[in-house]
Every structure is written in structure tokens, then in C-alpha cells.
Amino acid sequence: MEIKLRPGDTLWYYSQLFMVPLNLILDSNPSVNPNKLAVSETIQIPGFESQVHQIKQGDTLWKIAGARNISIDSILLLNQQLNPNQLKIGEEILIPNRIVGRFVQGKKKYDYTSLQSDMNRLIKAFPFIKKETIGKSVLGKNLDEIRIGKGKKKVHINASFHANEWITTGILMTFLNDFLLSLTNGTTMRNVRTMPLYQGTDLSLVPMVNPDGVDLVLNGPLEKEKEKIISINEGSSDFTGWKANIRGVDLNNQFPANWEIEKERKEPKAPAPRDYPGDSPLSEPESQVMANIVEKEKFDRLVALHTQGKEFYWGYEGMEPEESRAIAEEFSRVSGYKAIQNVDSHAGYKDWFIQELRKPGFTIELGKGINPLPLSQFNEIYQETTGLFLASLYM
Structure with a gap:
């Protein structure tokens, strides 16, 4: 105001x-x-x-x-x-x-237009947060970062690396809205005072890493892209299983952390709805943007939101710092999710982050079922993960 x-x-x-x-x-x-x-x-x-x-x-x-x-x-x-x-x-x-009620209605088919509208409303109502466009998608959509807080500890959270995991964006934006309301109204979240978190943390959010893919899953292809996209999708016009960016590259298999291993063993050897790691690491504009922000900001902690499994991964090739274990134990306590240190996977954003900075990184698999998870799970997922979001700031 x-x-x-x-x-x-x-x-x-x-x-x-x-x-x-x-x-x-x-x-x-x-x-x-x-x-x-x-x-x-x-x-x-x-x-x-x-x-x-x-x-x-x-x-x-x-x-x-x-x-x-x-x-x-x-x-x-x-x-x-x-x-x-x-x-x-x-x-x-x-x-x-x-303002005492939410602007964000995350429990819906949360596409790029929904995200832009909600970000603009939140920035107007809570101008102590800042938005910066840090890059563009293949189709020229903004990849936006929201920054909140003035603390020394730099925490990064992202969502919707994978197109059919778009529910993660609505979850993250709902948490942001509730966090902002808590700050201006002097209330707590899960009995946690939020002002010390604001004062102690510099929080970076990229709510939608893959906007082209999310819009494809939710709204279908643009007319000029339709023939090409259907071809990549093996002739099908059903895009509910699509994880990749609009060029058919899996963005979470794009990072130079043993990328060659994933390239060799992944079945798709050409653009596909999922799992194709690209012709080279960081070949896609979206993965380049996400690598650049880490290299620029040197975050102290990274949390990547995915679905599904009600579990999270926190190690990579023994490069994770000792403090990761204590954070993982707290994440598991507040969410009920299973903590898994190592998994036979490479080239992910969390993997590369740990490899490059030797700092705590986490891939969180929200909910359980078949992607895309139904919106009927939204409230349950949000309740499970709110404590995890808070713990990422206070641990």
C-alpha cells in the first residue's frame, strides 16, 4: 500500500x-x-x-x-x-x-500465467521481497527468482524442474504466501517464529524452472510447435507423462556431475518426453540459468522439489558435508519423509551442487503416487512439507 x-x-x-x-x-x-x-x-x-x-x-x-x-x-x-x-x-x-488471507490458490492446475499473476500480487502487497528475471526458457518465458530476507545464510529452493511435477510450484508459492503473511501479521508457522528466519536468511526461490514444459502438460502445445512436440512424444497428444523441457531434454539430467554415466545408460538417445540428458551437459537455457545462479550466489543450502515418493536424497558420492546428516534427520522428523543418503543417479542439480560447493543439497520427492500427482493430495503434501521448508531456514 x-x-x-x-x-x-x-x-x-x-x-x-x-x-x-x-x-x-x-x-x-x-x-x-x-x-x-x-x-x-x-x-x-x-x-x-x-x-x-x-x-x-x-x-x-x-x-x-x-x-x-x-x-x-x-x-x-x-x-x-x-x-x-x-x-x-x-x-x-x-x-x-x-491482508490476512492468501492471494495464492496453489491447489489448481498451476501454470506459468498463474505463477506470474501470483508473483506480481505478492510483490505489490509485500514489497520487501524482490523479483529478478535470471534468464529465459527455450520459448522465451521468464525464469524468475524471488529473494526474501537479509540474513547471511543463503538458502535456495526451486520447483518444477520436471514438467509433470507442476504441483511443486503451487506448494512452494503457497508456502511463500503464508510465510509473508506470518511476517507482516506477527504470527507463527508451526509454532515457529518467522521473523528470526527472515533476519537470519537470504532466501532464493525459483518457483518454476521449466515453464515451457509445465504449460505443455497443462495446456497442450502451441500450434507452431505442435507437430514437432507430438513427434517427440511418439505420436501421442497426451502430455501427462512429459517431464522434459520443450526440446525433449530432461533438465535434471543436465548437470556435469558424472553426466557421461547418465548419457550412456539412459535409454532415450534422442529428444524424448523424459530421461534424455541432452547432447552435452548444460545444453539447455534453463539448466544454464540454474547453474549460473549457483555459481554467482554460492548458496549455503539447496532444496529441489520434485514428486513423488515421500522421501528425499541428501548425499552424492561422499561429497556431502557432515552437517547434511543433521539437516536430513530434522527434515525427516518434521515431514515424515524417508531420508536416503545415496541413490544410483548422477547429473542432477542437487548432485552437481554438492560436487561443486561441498554444501548441503536435497532432492525432495513430495507426495506419493503416479505423476502428475492429483490435486486431491495438495493439502496433505503442504502439511507434510511446511515444516521441512521452515527447517531449511532454521537448521
């Missing part, structure tokens, strides 16, 4: 007026110098939105404020030309409204 600074006001006063932590207001206004505020300067108040109220017979600011449990001055702040003693029936004024 945008407001205009009045003479004598401070950001501390706005923190008290709206009952929003001062650090969130400061982080929502990075270009504002709190010691040199200018009258009429625009200030963003996170966790609020302005709503239009039409004055009715008998309305007073006292009645309006009381009905909404807000202060009269918060109304005056949004309506600085308003004479509170001369309200006119039919006149429209702005009312600050605290």
Missing part, C-alpha cells in the same frame, strides 16, 4: 500506526533515507492494501475506523485532503485494509 509522507511523520510512527515491523517497512523502501524523509515522498507499507469506501448516511471516521479495528489517523493518512468533519454521502475515501 502506498502512502504519502506528511510533515513530522517517521517510519517508526508508521510501524506503530499499522503494527508492522519497522524492518519490513525499511526493506520495502530501500531507496528511502529514514533520516532524511521528504514531505510527500511515497512510502510502501507492506501487508496492507487500500480499499475504496463510499460514505453512507451516519458514517463518521470514528465509526469506520472502529468497525475495521484501525486508527482514524491511518484513514487520514490515505486521504490527506479529507475534512473529517464534512463527510459527504456518496463520497469515496480510501481505507487501509490489513
Whole structure:
């Protein structure tokens, strides 16, 4: 919510007026110098939105404020030309409204358009988070990263590496929405105070690594791509089993961690709906983007969301650090998922991350069944994994 600074006001006063932590207001206004505020300067108040109220017979600011449990001055702040003693029936004024409910409705066929819409709404409502386009997919869709928090520990979480595992994006975005609501409303998640997590962590999220593939599974191919895609899909127009990117390359078999072994033993030797590791490691723009962000940011921890199996993998060729074991034990405790140290697999994002940085990396297999998992599992998966998300920040 945008407001205009009045003479004598401070950001501390706005923190008290709206009952929003001062650090969130400061982080929502990075270009504002709190010691040199200018009258009429625009200030963003996170966790609020302005709503239009039409004055009715008998309305007073006292009645309006009381009905909404807000202060009269918060109304005056949004309506600085308003004479509170001369309200006119039919006149429209702005009312600050605290956001307490989710914007994100993750329990649906969550495609690229849904993601873009939800990210934009969250950024507007919670401007202490930032979005950056870190690359493009084969078809030119944005690969966006969300950053939240100012802490020293750098944690990265991603979703939808595989196209028919799109439910992971809705799960991750729902967690983000709930985390933001907890921060601005001063509530806990699973009895965990979230402000210390915000202050101690620099969280990076890439909610949809493979947007072209997700849209293919959910919406079908674009007309100009249709013939080629159906050919890769062995003549079928049923794309529910498609895991690869739009060029038929499995993005989670693209990383230079014994890639040659996977290339040799994977059955597809040409573009396919799943399992084809490409002609060379990092041949695809999406895998290049995900490698670049690790090389640039040197994350302390990585969590990759996949489906299915209610288990997770946390080792790679003995290169994982000792702290990975304690984190894995906590992940298992809070989620009920089985912790598996080693699995006969190479060339995955988590594998390469551990190999390159020798830091904790995890591949989480959400839910159980046949991909794509049905939306009927959404609530159960979210309940199982919320504690895991939190643990990735506090461990």
C-alpha cells in the first residue's frame, strides 16, 4: 500500500500506526533515507492494501475506523485532503485494509500465467521481497527468482524442474504466501517464529524452472510447435507423462556431475518426453540459468522439489558435508519423509551442487503416487512439507 509522507511523520510512527515491523517497512523502501524523509515522498507499507469506501448516511471516521479495528489517523493518512468533519454521502475515501488471507490458490492446475499473476500480487502487497528475471526458457518465458530476507545464510529452493511435477510450484508459492503473511501479521508457522528466519536468511526461490514444459502438460502445445512436440512424444497428444523441457531434454539430467554415466545408460538417445540428458551437459537455457545462479550466489543450502515418493536424497558420492546428516534427520522428523543418503543417479542439480560447493543439497520427492500427482493430495503434501521448508531456514 502506498502512502504519502506528511510533515513530522517517521517510519517508526508508521510501524506503530499499522503494527508492522519497522524492518519490513525499511526493506520495502530501500531507496528511502529514514533520516532524511521528504514531505510527500511515497512510502510502501507492506501487508496492507487500500480499499475504496463510499460514505453512507451516519458514517463518521470514528465509526469506520472502529468497525475495521484501525486508527482514524491511518484513514487520514490515505486521504490527506479529507475534512473529517464534512463527510459527504456518496463520497469515496480510501481505507487501509490489513491482508490476512492468501492471494495464492496453489491447489489448481498451476501454470506459468498463474505463477506470474501470483508473483506480481505478492510483490505489490509485500514489497520487501524482490523479483529478478535470471534468464529465459527455450520459448522465451521468464525464469524468475524471488529473494526474501537479509540474513547471511543463503538458502535456495526451486520447483518444477520436471514438467509433470507442476504441483511443486503451487506448494512452494503457497508456502511463500503464508510465510509473508506470518511476517507482516506477527504470527507463527508451526509454532515457529518467522521473523528470526527472515533476519537470519537470504532466501532464493525459483518457483518454476521449466515453464515451457509445465504449460505443455497443462495446456497442450502451441500450434507452431505442435507437430514437432507430438513427434517427440511418439505420436501421442497426451502430455501427462512429459517431464522434459520443450526440446525433449530432461533438465535434471543436465548437470556435469558424472553426466557421461547418465548419457550412456539412459535409454532415450534422442529428444524424448523424459530421461534424455541432452547432447552435452548444460545444453539447455534453463539448466544454464540454474547453474549460473549457483555459481554467482554460492548458496549455503539447496532444496529441489520434485514428486513423488515421500522421501528425499541428501548425499552424492561422499561429497556431502557432515552437517547434511543433521539437516536430513530434522527434515525427516518434521515431514515424515524417508531420508536416503545415496541413490544410483548422477547429473542432477542437487548432485552437481554438492560436487561443486561441498554444501548441503536435497532432492525432495513430495507426495506419493503416479505423476502428475492429483490435486486431491495438495493439502496433505503442504502439511507434510511446511515444516521441512521452515527447517531449511532454521537448521
